[in-house]
Amino acid sequence: MPKYRIAWMPGDGVGVDVMDAARLVLDRLALDAEYLPADIGWEFWRAEGEALPQRTIDLLKTCHCALFGAITSKPKEEAEAELVPELQGKGYVYRSPIVRLRQLFDLYTNLRPCRAYPGNPLNYRDSIDLVVFRENTEDLYAGVEFHPVPAAVRTALKASPAMSKFDGVPGENMAISCRILTRQGCRRIVRQAFEYAKQYGYPTVTVVEKPNVVRETSGLMVREARKVAAEYPDIALWETNIDAMCMWLIKNPQDYGVLVTSNLFGDIISDLCAQLVGGLGFASSGNIGDTFAVFEPTHGSAPKYAGQYKVNPIATLLAAQLMLRWLGEREMSDRLEAAVAAVIAEGKVRTYDMGGDATTLQMAEAVAARL
Ligand SMILES: NC(=O)c1ccc[n+]([C@@H]2O[C@H](COP(=O)([O-])OP(=O)(O)OC[C@H]3O[C@@H](n4cnc5c(N)ncnc54)[C@H](O)[C@@H]3O)[C@@H](O)[C@H]2O)c1
Numbered sequence: 001m002p003k004y005r006i007a008w009m010p011g012d013g014v015g016v017d018v019m020d021a022a023r024l025v026l027d028r029l030a031l032d033a034e035y036l037p038a039d040i041g042w043e044f045w046r047a048e049g050e051a052l053p054q055r056t057i058d059l060l061k062t063c064h065c066a067l068f069g070a071i072t073s074k075p076k077e078e079a080e081a082e083l084v085p086e087l088q089g090k091g092y093v094y095r096s097p098i099v100r101l102r103q104l105f106d107l108y109t110n111l112r113p114c115r116a117y118p119g120n121p122l123n124y125r126d127s128i129d130l131v132v133f134r135e136n137t138e139d140l141y142a143g144v145e146f147h148p149v150p151a152a153v154r155t156a157l158k159a160s161p162a163m164s165k166f167d168g169v170p171g172e173n174m175a176i177s178c179r180i181l182t183r184q185g186c187r188r189i190v191r192q193a194f195e196y197a198k199q200y201g202y203p204t205v206t207v208v209e210k211p212n213v214v215r216e217t218s219g220l221m222v223r224e225a226r227k228v229a230a231e232y233p234d235i236a237l238w239e240t241n242i243d244a245m246c247m248w249l250i251k252n253p254q255d256y257g258v259l260v261t262s263n264l265f266g267d268i269i270s271d272l273c274a275q276l277v278g279g280l281g282f283a284s285s286g287n288i289g290d291t292f293a294v295f296e297p298t299h300g301s302a303p304k305y306a307g308q309y310k311v312n313p314i315a316t317l318l319a320a321q322l323m324l325r326w327l328g329e330r331e332m333s334d335r336l337e338a339a340v341a342a343v344i345a346e347g348k349v350r351t352y353d354m355g356g357d358a359t360t361l362q363m364a365e366a367v368a369a370r371l
Pocket residue numbers: 069070071072073074098280281297298299300301302303304311312313315353
């Protein structure tokens with residue numbers, strides 16, 4: 001029996017193209033794994049009213065981890081309009097399958113390494129090596145939202161004097177999305193960041209929040225960060241506001257290493273960091289819990305390129321590399337990253353985003369040849 005059971009979730013659009021590339025490379029590495037195809041994405045929403053069917057959740061529970069391509073998602077009304085006629089008007093509501101996976105499997109760490117590989121013509125600057133730890137289950141993504149705002153919610157919120165400002169606004173003219181952070185949630189994401197910094201030799205961890213304005217939630221994250229930091233005397237804790245951090249990342253990105261933040265700030269800042277090192281074609285991520293993890297490129301299904309085998313597979317190859325490392329296959333993981341770095345440095349094989357005309361699979365072949 002193979003050593004690992006890996007759920008294989010290409011999803012939609014170019015998700016299929018880049019996952020074919022990942023498979024080519026994993027097969028060349030001869031990872032001792034069984035890859036189990038799992039249904040996820042838009043066609044399942046349209047046909048079944050569920051982009052993440054229960055059978056997929058059941059399958060994932062039998063796997064060590066999952067590799068995921070990309071999905072298409074659309075706003076509520078548009079999504080409903082695309083359901084097969086039999087399902088329309090039956091109350092189906094589109095939910096992002098990746099957000100659901102994070103919640104269902106408590107994948108609380110979103111790990112986003114952003115490294116400027118030498119020779120990448122898309123690097124904003126050389127020597128950038130950032131690793132973003134984004135809390136993945138709480139904050140504004142917890143889904144505690146109201147519109148219109150029910151009277152009971154309104155009454156409860158009067159516990160805050162600041163609510164009086166909205167006294168005259170009818171519930172239907174107001175929308176509320178709750179930013180909820182827990183002590184445990186803050187502590188565990190900060191701990192992951194420090195453990196990573198310790199393991200890979202980063203001298204600093206920067207907590208990125210906004211405690212001067214968003215006092216309670218950002219305040220909790222920063223206070224917990226200080227407590228965790230006290231256990232790592234060799235690693236400095238830097239504290240920066242999210243707005244200033246965006247500026248510093250453009251000005252001096254090479255000064256920073258590990259960054260840790262809450263869900264929404266992390267979502268924003270990790271895209272900024274990704275763009276510093278080549279953009280979506282290079283941005284990989286891991287959604288990691290205590291016993292299960294889902295690895296993915298962070299780009300979407302890029303419908304205009306779907307099935308053309310044109311997009312850059314490096315983000316997905318780097319996601320596979322994170323997966324190998326998480327599985328404990330450190331040597332294979334290092335070998336894969338070195339092969340990616342070598343192909344980029346050589347500069348002969350480049351996809352369209354890098355100014356070349358290599359296909360998705362030609363890039364994967366070039367990496368595989370370097371393994
Ligand atoms: N995690 C996910 O699966 C995810 C993430 C973002 C968007 N989406 C969904 O994907 C669909 C398309 O969204 P979008 O067009 O805003 O974002 P996108 O990431 O799919 O693509 C935006 C553009 O980025 C470029 N790009 C993306 N991936 C690339 C790659 N690997 N190599 C080179 N260039 C690449 C292309 O020019 C593409 O048109 C939407 O339905 C959206 O909701 C899914």
